[in-house]
Amino acid sequence: MATIIIRPKKILSWNDIKELWIYRELAYFLTWRDLKVRYKQTIVGVGWAIFQPFMSMFVFTIFFGTLAKMPSDNVPYPIFVYTGLLFWNFFSSALGDTSGCLIANQAIITKVYFPRLILPISSVLTKLVDFAVASAMLGLLMIYFGYMPKLISIIVIPLLLLITFMASVGLGLFLAAINVKYRDVRYVLPYFIQMLMFLTPVIYPASIAGKYSWLLAINPMTGVIQNARAALLGTAAINWTLISISFVATLLLLIFGTITFKKVERFFADLL
């Protein structure tokens, strides 16, 4: 029989990871719940996952592509911006959901025990499904404009997804933890995310910043979006240095976020 020992809690231990594995089914069920609930009472259902980036693409193409003549690395503006939006939406919506996941699930947190890390993980998984659905649209766009992804995409794209995943979870965990304590964080966050979008080459190419473009590279999402375009649309050669830097940076972010989260986790039930 398994023995549970309850003690004043340590910050992070190997047990936490083992526990996550034991509770993996819960992560699946929470993801399933979020998807089901979100698409239950809507007309187009999962279509929303496509509609949103598609409409943004439409608007951006008219204003930035056609009217403002924004450069787009010699790729038709619609697929240029859609590729950016695809990854950006995954990051921003995952970040938004992760940082709010504790407040949204406080009814469960204060009543039942399970590893709290399950909550942010399932938030991101939900967004990953949206990402997959929205990618189908990119496929269609690429066929329409006659683009063929490079073979290397098979390796690069999952790697970029992993980086995005780590970035959103890492930052999200940190924000989720302070969100429990300081409730005004959630009002600032949407604004912050919007600002961040303009600091990321989503609607413009990184080259627009000229010799200052390295500044943009501080933001890991820059590396992700630039390389996604390179792999899928052949805008440039794949920048492995940038990928490595982004990877290490987001990994550190993830560790930092997890530690902050675990530190505050002990008091969640008391604070909520």
Place this chain on the structure above:
Amino acid sequence: MDHPIIEIKNVGKKYNITHQRGRYVALRDVITSIIMSPFSFLKKKVKQVAGLEVKEEFWALRNINLDVKKGEVIGIIGRNGAGKSTLLKILSQITPPTMGEIKIHGRVGSLLEVGTGFHPELTGRENIFLNGAILGMKQKEIARKFDAIVEFAGIEKFIDTPVKYYSSGMYVRLAFSVAAHMEPDILIVDEVLAVGDAEFQKKCLGKMEEVTRQDGRTILFVSHNLGAIQNLCSKTVLLEKGTIKMIGETREIIETYLENMKRDAHTNTNITEDTKKDAQITSVKILDKNNVPSNSIPISEKFSVIVDYIVRKPLKNASLSCQFYLNDDYILISSASDKSGKLFDYQPGKYTTIINIPEFLFNVGFCSINVLIDHPMVKLIDTVKDIGLEITNINNPRSNIYTKISGKMGTILEYETKKMGSVN
């Protein structure tokens, strides 16, 4: 097995008082305070680091030692704030203890509140799986017990309807049913039976009894329903102010508990002075119609609550109020000195307020009184809680017909009946 299934050693839980206040901290305020007065912030930080800071601490639990053997059904009673819920929360790992250690040999299931994690948009079927997963069941396990769960809840027809269309009774039945089928080695139950209709409550108690008798399951049961505790539990723990006051045979413990409730109506008059408080309630007494202190009042007689208090600093916009409530949180009436819609300004001094309660306001039974001085909606200044009061069934004209009158209020309403004509 003689080895205890739960070993609780010297467990304590401390809260810092700031956590206890309802208001959330805003990051904005913290940043402003750092910018506006960086020195006092630094001073505070240094004090914190050096451990010199005087924190207002509150031990919700202290020195708890308890061994529970396999198959035992233990009741936990005590009044508000005695630490019952905190103990269960620690046992179910929702909040960690500040000190001490607990060893639990087996799987723990907690019913701190039924319906945890139910989503209104999802159907009964979907919620069974979701709720099961939240409670720690494997998908296969849920699938295997699915039919039994649905049958016990008696909602076969509505299994594919979103639960938001369920009546509250159906909702509770389904929720309890999922929880009751989770088959943990140790079941922690808090006040679930306060919900649902009487019929279903009986069914739940039956199920719990069946579970313990047949499967030798261990149950920890917190309830204000002393009857249910008496029926189910062989052994009971009485908590008082965060410590274990008594452990023993259920009947004996319940008697002591009720005795204490009665006695406390008088003992509550001696409150040690705390000069740090701006105002303080120094005594609360219940007087019967002859102005004799008592905590047992016949339903047919009026009585009064006498509150003595000291105001040390001038108070603007303050109010004294008195709440009568049942169980933990069911407030019967909340009355205040602001009945004219105005708040009071108190000058320093000693005050006495008499609250008159008419006859036939409350129905027969036990209730408790909280008295508080506060700036309404702004700040609580002082409070005295849990003064026990029993309304007795003496000279109650209605009891000529009924042995027990249902309801929480005892007011006798006017019935005007006229004969309007004859039949044909």
